[in-house]
Amino acid sequence: MSKGFLVSLEGPEGAGKTSVLEALLPILEEKGVEVLTTREPGGVLIGEKIREVILDPSHTQMDAKTELLLYIASRRQHLVEKVLPALEAGKLVIMDRFIDSSIAYQGFGRGLDIDAIDWLNYFATDGLKPDLTLYFDIEVEEGLARIAANSNREVNRLDLEGLDLHKKVRQGYLSLLDKEGSRIVKINASLPLDQVLENTKSVLFERMGLSK
Numbered sequence: 001m002s003k004g005f006l007v008s009l010e011g012p013e014g015a016g017k018t019s020v021l022e023a024l025l026p027i028l029e030e031k032g033v034e035v036l037t038t039r040e041p042g043g044v045l046i047g048e049k050i051r052e053v054i055l056d057p058s059h060t061q062m063d064a065k066t067e068l069l070l071y072i073a074s075r076r077q078h079l080v081e082k083v084l085p086a087l088e089a090g091k092l093v094i095m096d097r098f099i100d101s102s103i104a105y106q107g108f109g110r111g112l113d114i115d116a117i118d119w120l121n122y123f124a125t126d127g128l129k130p131d132l133t134l135y136f137d138i139e140v141e142e143g144l145a146r147i148a149a150n151s152n153r154e155v156n157r158l159d160l161e162g163l164d165l166h167k168k169v170r171q172g173y174l175s176l177l178d179k180e181g182s183r184i185v186k187i188n189a190s191l192p193l194d195q196v197l198e199n200t201k202s203v204l205f206e207r208m209g210l211s212k
Contacts, residue, residue: 004087005208006128008098011136012170013158014143015189016196017096020136023197024204028092031210036086039096041074044081050074055156062157064110068117071102076124084128092208098130100176100184105158108172109165129183132207134200135173136189140166143189 009017021037028035041051053059054070075098086093099121107114140163177184185203189196205212 004090005092005132006083006087006095006130007092007204008095008100008130008133009136010097010100010104010133010173010184011189012138012140012143012166012173014146015136015138016146016193017136019193020196020200021094021096023193024200027201033208033210034089034091036082036091036093037096038078038082038093040078040098040101041071043074043078043083043095046081047074047078050077055158057157059157064106064112067110068102068106068112068120071106072120072124075099075102075121079125079128095130098133099125100133100135100173103176104169104172108175109161109169131183132204133180133184134187134203135177135184136187136196137170137173138189140170 009021011017025035025037040047041054042048050070050073054062054067054074083093083095102117102121103114106112107117144163144166177186187196187199187203191199202212204210
């Protein structure tokens with residue numbers, strides 16, 4: 001690649017993004033692709049400290065706007081410290097969540113103003129958007145059942161939310177898919193992992209111009 005390529009992974013809770021990414025990395029490495037994987041919120045020291053505050057299950061009193069602004073602050077620090085240098089070095093950067101999460105969770109889920117979130121995202125990223133967003137879609141009940149069955153997964157504050165919020169989040173993602181279908185590609189996350197991986201690989205390789 002002559003320049004970097006930015007991919008974001010999005011989806012409701014329990015969609016299996018992390019599992020797909022773990023299985024995808026060895027395949028990319030075999031292709032000789034330089035990959036940086038990272039996550040939001042987090043990715044760098046300051047971002048991880050903000051993540052602890054956001055996701056602490058004891059912080060149930062957190063206001064929705066406070067939550068949004070913490071995500072935005074983490075996003076900015078993460079971007080300038082880690083993501084932009086990797087893109088400038090020509091790497092493939094795969095982010096577990098990015099700008100669309102704020103629209104889905106704080107916009108549709110919490111009911112905050114979408115235009116305000118769009119402005120904050122633009123402010124934090126200087127208008128940067130992913131070259132490709134892979135949206136892993138799953139029915140809310142199935143995703144939450146996966147979380148409940150996985151004893152190794154961290155239980156965070158968002159996992160404690162009611163079913164209604166998670167359904168609004170999924171609708172937010174589907175709305176974004178309708179609006180930005182050229183950037184966002186839907187992956188059926190209800191399929192077995194090997195099929196989800198194959199579908200993910202197919203979309204990614206096509207967009208990056210890699211042979212299968």
